[in-house]
Amino acid sequence: MGFFDSAQEVFDKGVSAAKGAVSGVAVEQQAFVKGFVRLCDDGWRQGWHERNGGNATYRLSPEDVQGCRSFFYDTPSSWVPLAQAAPNLAGECFLATAAGSLMRNVADDPATNVGIVELDATGSAWRIVWGFKGGGVPTSELPSHLMAHTVRKDATIGKDRVLYHAHPSNVVALSNVLPADARIVTRALWKAMTECIIAVPKGVGALPWMVPGGVEVARATAEAMVGRSACIWAQHGMFASGATFDEAFGTMHAVEKASEVWRKTRMVAAALGTQPIEIPDAGLRAIAQTYSLAIDESMLD
Ligand code: 2HA
Ligand code: ZN
Numbered sequence: 229m230g231f232f233d234s235a236q237e238v239f240d241k242g243v244s245a246a247k248g249a250v251s252g253v254a255v256e257q258q259a260f261v262k263g264f265v266r267l268c269d270d271g272w273r274q275g276w277h278e279r280n281g282g283n284a285t286y287r288l289s290p291e292d293v294q295g296c297r298s299f300f301y302d303t304p305s306s307w308v309p310l311a312q313a314a315p316n317l318a319g320e321c322f323l324a325t326a327a328g329s330l331m332r333n334v335a336d337d338p339a340t341n342v343g344i345v346e347l348d349a350t351g352s353a354w355r356i357v358w359g360f361k362g363g364g365v366p367t368s369e370l371p372s373h374l375m376a377h378t379v380r381k382d383a384t385i386g387k388d389r390v391l392y393h394a395h396p397s398n399v400v401a402l403s404n405v406l407p408a409d410a411r412i413v414t415r416a417l418w419k420a421m422t423e424c425i426i427a428v429p430k431g432v433g434a435l436p437w438m439v440p441g442g443v444e445v446a447r448a449t450a451e452a453m454v455g456r457s458a459c460i461w462a463q464h465g466m467f468a469s470g471a472t473f474d475e476a477f478g479t480m481h482a483v484e485k486a487s488e489v490w491r492k493t494r495m496v497a498a499a500l501g502t503q504p505i506e507i508p509d510a511g512l513r514a515i516a517q518t519y520s521l522a523i524d525e526s527m528l529d
Contacts, residue, residue: 264342278395
C-alpha cells in the first residue's frame with residue numbers, strides 16, 4: 229500500500245468515526261446491509277460463486293437512505309454515464325457488489341467489497357457515495373442490474389428491490405442441454421418438483437449465450453423479466469429478483485434445486501432405461517388453484 233492509499237484510509241476512517249459519533253448506526257450495521265451481506269455469504273456457501281462469479285444489487289428505500297446519508301462521502305466520485313438511462317430510478321441509491329470482488333470476502337469487509345451508488349436526477353449517470361474502498365467500482369453487470377430494476381420496479385409497483393446474479397451448477401448444466409426457450413425450461417423445472425411452480429409461478433426466462441456485462445444482455449434480461457422474477461443465462465447462470473433478500477435467494481435456491489432434481493432424475497432414469505415420472509399439467513393446474521397462484525398459463529398444455 230502506498231503513502232496516498234494509507235493517507236486516504238486514515239482520512240476515511242477519521243471521517244467515518246466522526247460521523248458515527250453524531251449519527252449512530254454505521255452503514256455496515258444497517259439492516260439492509262446486513263441482509264445483503266448475508267445473501268452474498270449464503271450464495272458463497274451454496275457454491276454458486278466461484279472466484280469473482282456473481283453479483284447483487286439492492287435498491288435502497290427512502291428510510292434506508294435516511295439512515296446512512298450522513299455516512300456518505302463528502303466528495304462522491306464523479307458521475308459515470310449509463311449506456312441506457314433509467315428514468316424511473318432517478319435519484320435512487322443502490323447497494324452493489326464491487327467489480328472483481330469475491331462473494332466469499334463480502335462478510336469480512338463490506339466497505340471494500342460492496343458500495344452504494346446514487347443515480348442522478350434524470351437516471352442517466354451514477355456516482356459512488358459510500359464503500360468500494362481501495363478504488364473499487366460497482367459490478368460489471370451494473371447495466372443488467374439497473375435495467376432489470378427498472379422493469380421489476382414497474383412490474384411490482386415498487387415492491388421488488390433485490391436483484392441477485394449467481395452461477396449455480398445445476399442451472400448452468402440445465403442450460404447446456406435444453407434450448408434457451410422459456411416455455412421448455414419452465415416446464416422442465418415445474419414438472420421436476422412440486423415447490424418450483426410455487427417459487428416461480430410466472431416461470432423462468434431463458435436467454436441464449438451472450439457476452440456478459442454488456443448492454444445487449446442487459447436489454448434481453450430486462451425484457452425477459454418484465455413478467456417474471458427469474459431469468460437463466462445459458463452456459464452462465466441466473467438472475468433472480470425479489471422484494472426481499474429471502475425472496476431473491478429463495479427463488480435462486482428453488483430453481484437451482486429443481487434443476488438438480490431434473491438432472492439427477494434424467495441420469496438415473498437413463499441408467500435404469502426408464503422414462504422420468506413428471507408432474508402432469510393437470511397437477512400443475514391443481515397446485516396453482518390450491519395455492520391461489522397467478523401462474524403463466526401459456527406454460528401449460
Ligand atoms: O461478476 O458473474 O457475469 C462476475 C459475473 C459476470
Ligand atoms: Zn455471471
